[in-house]
Amino acid sequence: METFYNVMRRQGVTRRSFLKFCSLTATSLGLSSAFVPKIAHALETKPRVPVIWLHGLECTCCTESFIRSAHPLAKDAILSMISLDYDDTIMAAAGHQAEAILEEIQQKYKGNYIVAVEGNPPLNEDGMFCFPGGEPFVEKLKRISKDAKALIAWGSCASWGCVQAAKPNPTRATPVHQVILDKPVIKVPGCPPIPEVMAAVITYMVTFDRIPELDRQGRPKMFYGQRIHDKCYRRPHFDAGQFVEHWDDEGARKGYCLYKVGCKGPTTYNACSTVRWNEGVSWPVQSGHGCLGCSEDGFWDKGSFYDRVTGIPQFGIEANADAIGLTAAGGVGAAIAAHAAVSALKSTALKKQDLKPVETTQAEDK
């Protein structure tokens, strides 16, 4: 039996670096230092969990993101040593050799490997819109997932569908959890997801050999439990009522809240405001642009990125709640005015017959 530790040592990682990796993993998962020895122990004793990384209809931004993880050892440790056995985009092997590795893992680790899916399968035309290695991607996904322990849906493509599933979705690009129904699917949405989040999720799964705690939508709670808005450093300006009204105005220079220029932070579950991007250098709101809501279901189809009150897609046309509401209120208001005018005319006509009351009685309600 081969453990993670064996593999790492074989690859020339020192024990010191190994322990560093363990403490970094604990930190990024939000665990206390008491967990460091547990992680180390797990890596020393548990059999290695291989990861197969599949690419469907996608743009590779998830892989690009992942290999830039600031997790110092993540790129080396996870990517090349621990577990990434098959990734047709970045592996050394190619062609038949690569496919042979895939076959081998599936047989050798039956029921014990993890399938990480980047992108999604298009279902129209029997899946012909995505055809890697002479096989529709949907077939490949089903074939490989059959013996997997669990699936990770990388990015908004695999989790929700993303741009290729945007209306009218000509290829019928379909998120992974709607195609693979009999395995747990862990969604790690984002376009792309934050590299440290990806690294932490995969490390968690291979070290603890279990699925992280998920929310109702199937996302790991530790990174998707809160909205951007809940931890945004511009939040005090939101609560104070200080907003960027136009690009490049005084408020923008002062770093006010981007709510009025369409920031989707209040409706977006992701860790950008805490983990940030590019090794923690910055993140969209810090650079002065609102969040687009890239980790939310259907974010391409939710109206303008620059409006706070956006269109309601069910109405076909770009109509938002206020446009519909004000139009209806105007119509009803006009109708009331007209009705009142007619009523007034009628009642003057009837007034003549009106008689004054003469007697008051109290009747019981029957």
Next chain:
Amino acid sequence: MKTYGFDGDAPQLSGQRKVTSVYVYEAPLRLWHWITVLSIIVLSVTGYFIGKPLPSVPGEATFNYVMGYIRFAHFTAGYILAVGLLGRLYWAFVGNHHAREIILVPVWDKQWWKEFFFEIRWYLFLERYPKKYIGHNPVGQIAMASFLWITLFMCVTGFALYGEGTGAGSWAHSAFGWVIGAFGSSLDVHNWHRLAMWGIVLFVMVHVYAAIREDIMSKQSMISTMVSGFRMFKD
């Protein structure tokens, strides 16, 4: 006496020229009405400004809390509205039969439909004399029942949004968090919550107009009925 209500059979004492008064709306129901009026006004105004905030305030963020207060008022009024709604539903069980009128609309009753169309004709000026009702007339009943459903919708979506702020583990998140997933995303819930507000605004416009108009034209008291509980028939 029917246990569900509509009252086309109110004393049609035309010709006798008297003022008859009937006790219709009991105190808890009237209290509920006016509390709901207040909270709906607060909720609509603050809600509007939650989505389209007021112009920015100058000064340091530390010394300002405009959005904070607006949202606080919204959530407080939201709680009051929701508790009121529960109280109103409870009152439907224990109150008099007029308390059930807007909960149980007797759409299975032929007579009810007849009177419904009568009322429609009256509002379209096709009937010369109005009918008298002790409780609501059938058109009013439908409008009131729809209002209750929209209010329920507002409470469900409202507390789902509220649960997003209070976070996992809070009662609102546990009880209504599923709503976010059912709509697809939080943004959709926001937009529908906002659209339904306009539905309520329409109801209020028509309702207040109809109440004032009936008060003047229909020979029975309306507004004072919702204050004192007594319906006066002026003939």
